[in-house]
Amino acid sequence: MWPETELTRRLCIRYPIIQAGMAGGPASPKLAAAVSEAGGLGTLGAGYWPAEQLREAVRSVRRLTGRPFAVNLFVPGPYEVSVERISRVQARMRSYRRGLGLPEAIVPDQFAPSFEEQMEVVLEERVPVFSFTFGALSEYWLKALKERDIVVIGTATTVREALALEQSGVDMVVAQSGEAGGHRGTFLGRFEDALIGGMALIPAMADAVRIPVIAAGGIMDGRGIAAAMMLGAEGVQLGTSFLTCEESGAHELHQQAVLSADEESTVITRAFSGKPARGIRNRFIVEMADEEVPDYPVQNALTKDIRQAAGQQGVPEFMSMWAGQGTRLSRQLSAGLLVRTLVEETEDAVRRMTSRIGADRNQ
Amino acid sequence: MWPETELTRRLCIRYPIIQAGMAGGPASPKLAAAVSEAGGLGTLGAGYWPAEQLREAVRSVRRLTGRPFAVNLFVPGPYEVSVERISRVQARMRSYRRGLGLPEAIVPDQFAPSFEEQMEVVLEERVPVFSFTFGALSEYWLKALKERDIVVIGTATTVREALALEQSGVDMVVAQSGEAGGHRGTFLGRFEDALIGGMALIPAMADAVRIPVIAAGGIMDGRGIAAAMMLGAEGVQLGTSFLTCEESGAHELHQQAVLSADEESTVITRAFSGKPARGIRNRFIVEMADEEVPDYPVQNALTKDIRQAAGQQGVPEFMSMWAGQGTRLSRQLSAGLLVRTLVEETEDAVRRMTSRIGADRNQ
Structure with missing residues (x-):
């Protein structure tokens, strides 16, 4: 057992290892429950789920484990619905739709599930931990979460964002470094200026805020965990x-792509959702690179059936295969075994380092 | 004293802390000698120096210290001299030249000092360590260096580059992560695909090569050193x-800019030299962002007197102020005190970590 810290005490977990809320399938109830069962904190990646699907997922996790878990949501921000951009991108994507046998595109009447309805589920179900990305949370929701003793974790890509989140009253903050896969959490300033590597971001953020910092981005094994804590x-x-992991809900082809990717395989793209996100380079990303796509969540809604059809038909060139820069170190284990392996590797890394540097102690 | 490793033994240094070869002034003989005197490895940033200036600098270091030091050079690569690009960028920079009181631009007859002449000095002076960036070294030079027992260090931004360098016969490789300031060393593929954060790059490279890996990028204090070694x-x-540092040859305004910068202050630009490099955002970088500048070293030669005049006149908006993403942690100390502080901080970081995780050992 590692000694208790503010983080493990507040989250009621054994190891300060959190599974990220990968929305869109990977972070399923099975995965979240397995991570929590092993002593880490599992997370439901619920950003794209309508309220009732989220409620069902929360109940599924609770059937699988009595341990704490988190729900991760996307905080909605302002966006523009540009008819001109929508038409242009629909025209651009027409051949992809045809290739996948999809009908002519229609503009959906809803671009994203209702955040308010999702939040009602989080509150009603009194989930143990709530994490979010893409912004700060309003006072209204923060107050409601705190009244129900729900631990609140925000996501920051810069020190400025971490300070804003701390000020708003979150309990902890994720330092999302440039290595991280999936959507960039940047909400103050341009994302291009907020791609800060972990070696620079983690100590700067840890120095700047008083709340616990959770490092994210490129961490794949115990060496990474020990380094982040260092x-x-x-x-x-x-x-x-x-x-x-075996329990992951990620598409088989997505998993295969991650397992065979190297550190040059990923790229940051807006093509799939309208928001910058890091994923494995494929035909859709490359061909759409020069297109000014509509804002999130509009573009996300417009590519939804393309991504779904690509998944069903096994066409990775049109799937959003989010991944960080650490893919060379990915492996196929059960989530429980991965958590235990991470813990052992961390301890090994610390021991090796102690015998290397600690020798100085008695001089 | 830290236990000896292959790296410290080969380099004959006490601590595996190397001062980077920041070309263009910062990595002066005074700085290099102070770092080496303190038990690290100082480096002369000689990329822009003609042979005779390099020889004088090597002799200066040797007057200041008997300890080993390195010389860092730029390996020349192919480049295009596009008259059309040169004319366009000269036209674009005309107003800057006027503002600084410079005469109409002429195209210099030499874009960079002779690499062959620089190498002759390295060999004749039998410098203890030779490090290089921007490519791999030809068999000819590697053989000549080895015959003189000069330790050779290459620079890689991806695992692919590290493997190519190892194959070529270098003794050690620098893992230059995306956080790093100054010029990107990328020589295989596009630099945009080779901005890998240290958390992902370091373990991947350490797993892939047998030669020692030297981490570079965003490391500013003992926490960073301990993390990189982890x-x-x-x-x-x-x-x-x-x-x-007090002994640094960097312009006073450059130093001030670094001391007051944060992690959002830097950007990667080709504007100053034609090669991508990370530095503090200023007017020249912003205004030249959309200009397709000539290749390195052509653009470097074209901006040389602009940078020089800006330095002499104290105009930071036209100076190349290279810096990494870790600037929040920068401080003003003598180089000797910085090395001693880094060593103590590293030991402290390891001790804190041991007491935190090592507690598990006896279970």
Whole structure:
């Protein structure tokens, strides 16, 4: 057992290892429950789920484990519905739709599930931990979460964002470094200026805020966990590492792509959702690179059936295969075994380091 | 004293802390000698120096210290001299030249000092360590260096590059992660695909090669050193951290800019030299962002007197102020005190971590 810290005490977990809320399938109830059962914190990636699907997932996790878990949501921000951009991108994507046997595109009447309805489920179900990305949370929701003793974790890509989140009253903050896969959480300033590597971001954020910092981005094994904690993180959040676990809900081809990717395979793209996200380069990303796509969540809604059809038909060139830069270290294990392996590797890494540097102590 | 490793033994240094070869002034003989005197490895940033200036600098270091030091050079690659690009960029920069009181631009007859002449000095002076960036070294030079027992260190931004360098016969490889300041060393593929954060790059490279890996990028204090070693690096190379030392040859305004920068202040630009490099955002970088500048070293030669005049006149908006993403942690110390502080901080970080995780040992 590792000694208790503010983070493990507040989250009621044994190891400060959090499975990231990979929305869109990977972070399923099965995966979340397995991580929590093993002593980490599992997360439901619920950003794209309508309220009732979220409620069902929360209940599924609770059937599988009595341990704490988190729900991760996307905080909605302002966006523009540009008819001109929508028409242009629909025209651009027409041949892809035809290739996948999809009918002519229609503009959906809803671009994203209702955040308010999702939040009602989080509150009603009194989920143990609530994490979010894409912004700060309003006072209204923060107050409601705190009244129900729900631990609240925000996501920051810069020190400025971490300070804003701390100020708003969150309990902990994820330091999402440039290595991270999936959507960039940047909400203040341009995402291009907020791609800060973990070696620089983690200590800077740990120095700046008083709340616990959870490092995320490129962490794949115990060496990464030990390094992140060395830099000042109290915990870590791993996405890509859990994406290829047996319990992961990620598409088989997505998992295969991650397992065979190297550090040059990923790229940041807006093409799938309208928001910048890091994923494995494929035909859709390359061909759409120069297109000014509509804002999130509009573009996300427009590509939804393309992504779904690609998944059903096994066409990775049109799937959004989010992944971080650490894919060379990915492996296929059960989530429980991965957590135990991560813990052992961390201890090994610390021991090796102690015998290397600690020798100085008695001089 | 830290236990000897292959790296410290080969380099004959006490601590595996290398001062990066920041070309253009910062990595002066005074700085290199101070770092080496303190038990690290100082480096002369000689990329822009003609042979005779390099020889003088090598002799200066030797007057200041009997300890080993390195010379860092730029391996020349192919480049295009596009008259059309040169004319366009000269026209674009005309107003800057006027503002700085410079005469109409002429195209210099030499874009960079002769690499062959620089190498002759390295060999004749039998410098203890030779490090290089921007490519792999030809068999001819590698053989000549080895015959003189000069330790050779290459620079890689991806695992692919590290393997190519190992194959070529270098003794050690620097893992330059995306956080790093100054020029990107990328020589295989596009630099945009080779901006890999240290958390992902260091363990991947350490797993892939047998030669020692030296981590570089965003490392500013003992936490960073301990983290890099946790990830599998045998040593570290710090640039930005040494840039603000008393002995640094960096311009006073450059140092001030680094001391007041945060993690959002830097950007990668080709505007100053034609090669991508990370530095503090200023007017020249912003205004030239959309210009297709000539290749390195052509553009470097074309901006040389602009940078020089800006330095002489104290105009930071036209100076190339290279810096990594870790600037929040920069400080003003003597180089000797910085090395001693880094060593103590590393030991402290390891001790804190041991007491935190090592508690598990007896269970």
